[in-house]
Amino acid sequence: MPPVIEVEHLQKRYGSFKAVKDVSFSVEQGEIFGILGPNGAGKTSTVECVQGLREPSSGSIRMLGIDAIGQRSQLRGRIGSQLQESALPDRMKVWEALDLFASFTTGGPDWKVLLEQWGLTEKAKTSFADLSGGQQQRLFIALALVNEPEVVFLDELTQGLDPGARRVAWDLIREIRARGATVVIVTHYMDEAEQLCDRLAVVSGGEIVATGRPQELIANSERGIKVRFSTQQQDLTWLESIDAVSAVSRHGDAVEVTGSGPVLALTASALVAHGIVPADLRALQPSLEDVYLDMIGSGEEADANGRVR
């Protein structure tokens, strides 16, 4: 199955400032795809170009097999958007907003069902300005779903929400995917990216610095994974011949093996093969946050050991 979104060599300039320098990525059917990066990295410019809200300076974007730049009008009905820093008129009531946005599209679910599903029935007659932050976000998600979209874009959805409301929002996003839509989220929260996303693109300075599953990004990081165990056996040089291992060091009985990718599994099986079965074998992985800070070039001062998983 071809990817739902294919972005190639996207560039976006504002005057002489290059907000997006050269971005290429693809999103598969049914994925939750995250675009992660610090403020000003070009995340929002990228997704707004993909949604047809901004004109790219160059590059190509295909969505659902359609040229998203030249034929964007054909796509509008098939995508749903929740935008960063957008709002509704203060005095617009919840039901009016859903009723109005439903009238822009043909087909799609009855908006009263969405009202119910997103827990807004009791707030139907409340003005937008009188809703809590979490209720406003739920309304924005409901509005993004009013045309039964095949692709949903959520930009900084959980910004300004308290931790409880963020977890509710995550469940809502998983639910959107469970209904068959592909979801693209933009975030600068590491826990959100790690919990929610099947795959991530890390954006920094207008370029993609890494793409992959959150675990892949961690496993492939230059920080490496440290495997620790204790043994009294002195000769461990055979450990260094394992592909994934880059260094072995020891302090008395305590051994530390540094490596990448499948280093834990390979080390463990080699130990067993040599008759060593330590009870305290464990791996120390850098967190996604450590890896991310390395990638965007501001992690020099971060703790080198990472945290225990």
Place this chain on the structure above:
Amino acid sequence: MGAFAKLTWVELKLFTREPFAVIFTFAFPLIVLIVLINSFQPEEGGFGGFGEADPQDYYLASYVGVVIAAVGLIALPVHIATYRDRGILRRFRASSLAAWTIVGAQAIVGLLMVIASSIALIVFARVFYDAAMPESPGLVLIGFLVGTLTFLSVGVLLGIVTRNARGAQAVGMMLFFPMFLMSGAGPPRDIMSSGMRSVSDVLPLTWVVSSLQNPWLGEDMEWSNLILLGGLLAVCVVLSMRLLRRV
């Protein structure tokens, strides 16, 4: 109901929930009209500056112009700038609604408000002050429509070019009050100094007031004023269409 009709209907409801806009559109012209009619009630005919006309007739005609200016220079630009500023316009655009559709719906609501407020003024002045009805209703209607469309187009342009709602309000007020005081809707033009009158001559609201007042009071329509208004309308529409694509 189609999308555009529904949007216009919702916009109309939103307008009536906005106290600032409602007061400025309905109450302000009415209050000033009452104050001025009562201030200038002549004891024995021929009070300076009104020509043959009685003050209530003179002011009723010009106050329809004030309503037009209040909606076009203040209510509409503040509303549009708020939508732009707060990302409401973006939210609509993300749902396939072109910016001009939203602005168009707001301009239609502005037109309806001008009509409603003008009717309220006329009925009020007729019932309480026995004000005269237009001598040439057809020409008054032409002046009313050209003047309203022009000021709505000015309002749309102001709403697009100002930085935010506060900026729109400041610019709108700065344009509204001098025009209001010097267009003939305040002191009659006949008693203005020649310097003041030459400023008054180049104010678009003067063109509107004249296009309403002259046919209302049975004087000749000054077509040059309507042509000037038409020109301003064309400029504002062209500029707005170009700028709206970039919003």
